[in-house]
Amino acid sequence: MALASWKAFRFFDVNEIRVSANDGPSLEQDSFSCIAASQNNIFVGAQDGSLRLLNQSFKTVQTFKVHDSSRVAHIAPVPNSSYLVTLSEDLSNEPELKVWALDKPEKKTGIPKCLCTVSVQNGRRQFPVSAFAILPDLSQVAVGFANGSVTIIRGDFIHDRGTKQRTVLDGDEPITALEFRPGSTTSLFIGTTARILTLVISGKGQGQPARTLDEHGCAVGCMIRNPQTKDILVARDDAIYSYTLRGRGASFAFEGGKKAVSTLRDYVMFVSPPETQGNSQAAPLRTFGARNGNDLYSTTKFTIIDPDLKIIAHAETLSSQISHIFSAWQVVFLITQDGKVFRYQEKSFSQKLELLYQRDYYVLAINMAQKESVDPVQQNIIFRKYGDYLYSKGDYDTAMQQYLRAIDNTEPSSIIRKFLDNQRIQNLIDYLEELHEHGKASSDHTTLLLNCYAKLKDVEKLESFIRQPGELKFDLDTAIAMCRQGGYPDQAAFLARKHDEHGVVVDVLIEDLRRYPEAMAYILRLEPTLAYENGMKYATILLEHVSTDETQFLIDYYTGTFRTKKDAIVEQETPVAQPGYASRATTAATTAVQNLASLIPLPYMSTDFMKSSTNEEGEKVIVSQQVVETVTEDEFVAYNVPKPRTAFAAFVDHPDQFIQFLEACIAFPDIADEDKKDLYGTLFEMYLAKANSHEKTDAEEWLKKAKALVEQDTVPLSPSNVLLLSSLADFNEGTKLVKEQQGLYFDIFRAYTSAHDTEGAIKALRKYGPEEPQLYPAALAYFTSSSSILKESRSEIETVLAKIDAERLMAPLQVIQALSQSSVADMGLIKSYLSKTVAKEREDIASNKRLVASYRADSQTKLADLTSLNAGPTSFSATRCSACGTPLDLPVVHFRCKHSFHQRCLNVVDDDKEDVECPVCAPGNATLKAIRRAQVDSAARPELFLDAIARSRDRFGTAAEWFGRGVMDVGTVGE
Template sequence: MALTSWKAFRFFDVAPIKLNDADKSILEQGNVSCITASADQVFVGSPDGTLRLLNQSFKTVQSWKAHDSGALTTIRHIPHSSLLITLAEDLPNEPVLKVWALDRPDKKTGIPRCLCTVAVTNGRKPFPVSAFAVLRDLSQVAVGFANGAVTVVRGDFIHDRGTKQRTVLETDEPITGLEFREANVTTLFISTTSRISTLVISGKGQGQPARTLDEHGCAVGCLTKDLHSNDIIVARDDAVYAYNPRGRVASYAYEGPKKLTAMYKDYVLLVSPPKSMTNAPARSFGGGQADDLFSTSNFTILNPDLKLIAHTEALPSQVNALFSAWGQIYIVTLDGKVLRYTEKTFQQKLEVLYQREFFVLAINLAQKEKVDSVQQNLIFRKYGDYLYRKGDFDTAMQQYLRAIDNTEPSQIIRKFLDNQRIRNLIEYLEELHEHHKASSDHTTLLLNCYAKLKDVDKLEDFIKSPGDLKFDLDTAITMCRQGGYSDQAAFLARKHNEHGLVVDILIEDLKRYEEALAYIWRLEPEQAYDSLTKYGTVLLEHSEDTNQLFIDYFTGNFRPKKDAVVEQEVTTEQQQGGIGKMATSAVQNLAALIPLPYMSADVPRTPGGTKTTQQVIETTVEDAYVEYKVPKPRAAFSSFVDHPDEFILFLEACIASSGLQEEDKTDLYTTLFEMYLQIASKKTGDDKTKWESKARKLVEEQNTRMGTSNILLLSHLSNFRDGTTLVREQRGLYFDIFRSYTAANDTAGAIKALRKYGPEEPQLYPAALAYFTSTEEILSEASSELDSVLKKIDDDGLMAPLQVIQTLSQSKVATMGLVKTYLSRTIERERAEIASNRKLISSYRTDTAAKANELETLASKPVSFSATRCSACGAPLDLPTVHFLCKHSFHERCLYVGAGDEDSDVECPKCANDNATVKAIKRAQEESADRHELFMDALGRSRDKFAT
């Protein structure tokens, strides 16, 4: 590549170093024979053999006579060490090489110690040294001469243990440059005025003759080494070349003569002599310097990697030395001036490139400098803005995409909101999602763009992108639904296990009720529950199988089903092509990737498409039972609004299932009872009787858990008297049953209740007596029953005759004829009872008089005892004998009288029990005489209050 196509910049700031006259004189042409530098020092050799060490201000820090004779023409510092090599020439004598240890000064003189001294041989031919090279470990030194010879010196220079020299090359052209390339094989690059050669010094191939790489050589000082790539750089009049042991690796044309070349970082430094000297015959060998003092030369800094000229300028004087130290480049001119070149900072370079709008170079520079991504993205952004201003929107977008990680998306989006740039906007929004930097607003905008372009393929590619989710799922689904892409929304929801959204889309958007039901049936129990309770009412209205799903789920028999087969009918419009085919084909392709719950009984509707029918044929296989917590049946009740028939089937199935809790049983029975009554209220004739019979049977069941209040309330609201009656009957509320009939003036019912419950509830008869005689109508209806009521009251003593008379006297319709038989029977019974009582009184009076006479006789007259046998043992009486006034006699031994008992305490054993009973009755009467509560209790429990 020719340098004419390279852009030139000023990436280096140049500044002269102010020197005083003494320091300046040291660097003038006549006082200096060579200059080199280390990282932090400058070494200057003079023609008299003196070596000077200069600091950053170019002031002499130390100097000494390095060589006693000859000019000091070559100085080399070993990098990362304190070793310095000097070489002095004193023709016709052999050049002398010395190694100095800068960190080991002599104790007496203070100058660095000379480690060894070696005279370099050239076959005793008096030719000047024209090139010099040394290995980094100082194990070998190569010296090139103007006669074309190269001598390699090997040995231990540091410890001065001897060296060996060998002339490794002899040519007819003078040696212009030497450089070692150290790798697995150490290669010596040798340049002459007419060729470039390589010689293996150590490693594989050692001992072989030199190999020519190029038939073109270079001038003295125009060969150097790139420390970064380890390539050899050669500057010739036509171009700059790079070599490795295999040959030329790169070149870039740069016309003009070259005097010096060096490397600084990855820059190639070139010094060109004045153009007037281009044809000077001696220049290639370094002659004519005295004539160049007042001639200008050019200094150029190249960056081969970026293909740019980092700096170029014309110098007022010829260059004597070019080197780098302290991280900067230095040039020493023949008149002793020193110029310092400081590289601009990275940011300063960018500003230079920005000003000239060289954004590509700025990007390459940033990548070469390996700056962080934030800095690089800033450059991409600036480049994009530049291209946008020029109207190159496509390329600008590419730059914005590269800077997407560190750019505020809204700034870019606003630039491309115009309809003509919508595809660029889509590209940017897609990249935002790829980098997981998109917000819900970005997803909304992207989907709106797809919808605006009607780009279904792009939309599907976006939602079906593999890997992690790159967008806000809820936003994407919402936008697809709003844009009419419900199938795509369903796909997204299904892909990311948003089962509730899938069902919502199938029902609310696509109206595919059978498919929604099939999808729910394939979910896990916990997932199916939410959708079933949410959309149960809608599904019951459109699908007959919904009720079975409810029954299975709430009875604990739910088992998720597997896939089914869907057969689609192809419409005429699809067969003929056109918009209908295009609209449905994309969705069908999408459906091929979706499990059955997506494949609808209706063809998906896309914007511009038409709706066609499909037939869903399910071949389902139930999975193994999945254990789940069965919810309370009450949770499903609200779903059956306006579906009473299905609700009744559901309730009956739940009641028939096992494992119900008591609370659930109450809910189910009560609700089912209510539904029976509700259906019965809307029916007539036999149908009404059928449903009331179901309700009655439900109440009669032994295991019914309905609350009494619930049954009574529901029966009352539905005017279902049998329900009220059954409840009261179960709870023994017979009087309430009878009263309900009387309250309704249902005489027949009252008579029926009296006959059925009267034996268990006698108080119904007094109530019936009052009711039957309440009105003429009731009396006429119950006239045949009135005598039996009065007879029952009379037979069981339920009411006193006076009470009967009082009850009847309160009625305006009762007559004496109604109670004539009752009164006659009562009077006769009372008369018979009076006669019986009189007889008892006479008998009691006779017994009392007899007892009184007996007591008197016992108290006043002697009693004779005629018993001959003991009343206890039956043996003949013998003394001692005990006789009692009751005519019983006993042996004294048969009475078991205690030693301390008095005679008055002895009691007849035969009469003791009867006497004890009498005493107990008497004592009880005495004790209860003052306990009135006992009397009141007995009065309350007695049927005949007067007899208490």
């Protein structure tokens, strides 16, 4: 009987094949001698030497005689071919072996062609053939006899080119079984009643005597080769043994008698001999063809087992003894002595699983699925069902193991919900970690996993999760957010750094950890673009806490000189410390950079900046990269320098750093001109702001700097901006300087007079009066505006009046009118001025009279000359030509202006003599004519005269000028 560890099932469906009498002789034990099957047919050998070919339905296809008078003792189809080997025997003659070509029928008879016939020799000893085996390539045939001898036949059986026979074993025990094991070395396994032997018949070791593998033999029909493993299986009453070339292998304990064995894939089938039954029947008992209950006096048991899984796939007891079992077309056929044929069809895999599920044999189902190499999806279904079964029994840990195995084809939400309901947090962590490992985790799964870590305060697992090497298996943003929310900013920073999320690293350092120096150190070690983004994002905060570094960073970046910092790195070995984030630093950090390096790898460091190793003493140590801060800078990387104005907002509430930034940018030579306007204007504003701040200890110094900016001619300050800022800050010097630069002298003077700063007004008058004469009339009015002002400026009034008179800025009458409006001015102020003015007027009148007399005399002289020319003769005394300067010779042309010319020098012909004009006097005459013509034209356009009167300050003088031009000469106009 089977041991208790074997599980019994019914994995095979059994049905009887009805063999009709019309299909030939029955299959009762006495009607045939042997049976075998190939991939196409079933071969049945008869006692009379005939052979029947049956199809899968056991219908006779063909019958022919293979031996004349001997019975067919053995049939061996050659695998994967159409050849068939038959062996016949009778004790009066030597056994006869024939090879048939089933696909080559004889033309006359239609029976298969016999390729060769060989008489098997046994030393002329007449003993029955007890065993028979062929090689798959039909190169050798082995025949075993009941007297203990084994004959090997070699040759070309197919082409009948001759064979050789050799007795390889001549023993005392009858041969019970022969099996070939082909390969590089072909071996023959020999079973006797007392031993199991192996013999090399080709290849290395050929010719050596048979080697005994076991001192226990086997019965006839109880040895077979396993086609899956190529091992030899031997069935004995206590177990099923396997043999290899090296000896006995694994065995499977299965008690009970066995008289025949066969295989179907991994299944082993055997028949147990009849057992006498009492009145009570053994279960299960299946009876076929019994006439009544009294016939059940002897039974035969048929069993199919799977040794690997320790499964009894089928077991039943038959009332009739079994004569033959064989397998073909993945089906097992069983023939009883009374001629009945039964087909054993294996159930489908899903049907077998259902049988296992019904008895809760999930482990067995898993092993069976793995053995049959079913697809992973089907295996995962089994894992899931097993997990559900264990969960229902309260075995949560083992259930989770199954769920993890089925994770690829399981809806995670259902599993998560189960363990959340029972608060099995540790199991839930295992499942969520596996989801991430398989890349099936969503952001919600990552959030839940990190929450579980936080709930259990399992920092070690949290770090292991975020530090796992290889490809990212979770949602990075979610993991970072959960670390920050759960109070693990160090881990969030490391995770962000590992995946080059530099912006998030800076966020954590500043917003969560408030480690401003470390954040600044990290920013300075980023590439320019990333450094700028993060440096500007937190510029105000960094200026508050690390103002020097942040200001210098902004100066370097906005002047185009920023270089990424890179420090020296040395490796150190330190003993393994307790797990903890901060404990990974090898020494106490003394600088922000070392602090940062102990927290996370710097941007230029590998993320695997710590690794475990073993030193020479076998002690486990950590090899870490220790940062030694240096002034080393990386190679310059070009970047687009932003406009300085974009940084102004960052300096709110940080005026000192702002001024430092502005001054540094201005000092840089490559700043664009349009940016300089912004820089200088803002710097001027900041100087005034500092001067007017609550801390006025250095106010004068700031005002001096502001004034120096305005005084520089090369500084591109906007005048209107400076005026506005100076006005708002009460910075009069700035207002004055701008107005002076813009030529707004009158505004400067008015500013002094508005402030009643007489001394300043006098200085402004002296400084700007020569360039702006109109200041003198304004000064005269201001100096006489009040008694106090007059007292301060009395000595200056005479100078003012002198300038007014010299520059004719005001007529004397206007001066008198201006002073008459003042209540403090007296005649003593202008006595000297009036005296000089009257004297000058008198001198002018006298001079004009003299000019009139001179002009009248000249006019009379001219009139006399004209009269003389028109009335009397003219004498010419010139001896040289006025054109060429040579002595005159005829023909000569004389002009009344007393100029004489050679006629040839004038280039005139006789017809043009009346129109000739003196070349010497012609230009002057043309000018006079043009002037006269202009006077005539002006007289014809009185609107010009009126316009000139309207625009003139001295209308009388303008009218006199136009009279002189003859505008009123009516007689001339009438010509």
